Amino acid sequence: MGHSDQTLNRTAISATLHCLTGCALGEVLGLVIATAAGWGDVPSIAISIALAFVFGYALTMLPLLRAGLTLRQSVPLALASDTFSIATMEVIDSLTIIFVPGAMAAGLGDALFWGSLAGALFLAFWAAFPVNRWLIARGKGHAVVHEGHGQQQHA
Template sequence: MASFLHSIEEALAPARDVVRPVVSDPQVLAAWAALVAVSLGVLAWDLRKRNQAIPSLMKGVWALVVLYSGPMGLALYWYAGRTQIPSDSLWRRGVRSTAHCYSGCGAGEVTGVVLLVGVLAIGDTVVTTLGTFAFAYTFGYALTVGPLMQEGESFGTAVMDALYSETPSITVMEVTAIGTDLLIAGSATIGDPLFWGALAFSLSVGFVAAYPVNAGLIAVGVKEGMSNPAEMGS
């Protein structure tokens, strides 16, 4: 296994060498933070002025998506999350389903990395990786189990439904995101700009990887996808 992982790292080394200087540049990170702030402002304005019919859960989902991915997250909301979308499709449903997964898993991943690496200063890569996976799975499942229980399902049934429908997308998302973070940031500490730049970049990479999985799960009927916002607007 170690040799296999090492071979993957060597194969991806050229891409890492291109990305690392960019995501560790303080000026780039400052510009990115400004773009995220502007994107969040646009999202808040649109939700308050034009899309109040969207449920609170999805408003929170889109806020986290934009927080993680800035303008990209805002573009995804504009494409699939507003009541003004011209028509729904598998691709828009896939975006909403991935956004739902992304919001919970991303929160878990950020919490895990900051707590384990920043607060507890655990230097063991295996421990921090497994711990971050655990946080991501817990948060991701919780964001599905909670709404299902609100709809009347028992805790046990909701957990089984979440395991069945969410495990493939969570696994692909987190393997990709955490793997990307480890590849780029390595042993970076919480005070290093690379730590935050690699974390933000890896989250968006995880979204991209999980999107076709979610679209496929919806296409075969494993997942229903999130509700059509256009119907809420009407």
């Protein structure tokens, strides 16, 4: 594997971990809210997915905003860099939770709840990694954020 492949892999791993952090925060908060409220499967999954996107985009936008970009500049960069990665993670994560027997019915104190969530996030990471690698190699995904962030620093 050449130096550029190693650099691309490191960048893709970093982008995927970044995405995983936002997804995990949203997933956990969504499932905790839904479980504590006694919601059914569909609302539980819906709030988890919505919050995963909110946290994922927010984690991308915060450093951009701190660097001096406006909200109007940051939103399109976050959407361009994270949408496919978060969507990939959420499909894999949600399907995993749905297909693990008893996971959707497990309570917050159950090892099955946390174990299935951890396993789902692990699988989601490995599903999103090639997506991020492919996007970054083509100047898309998190490459867009780095480009936009770099342009602002040089302006």
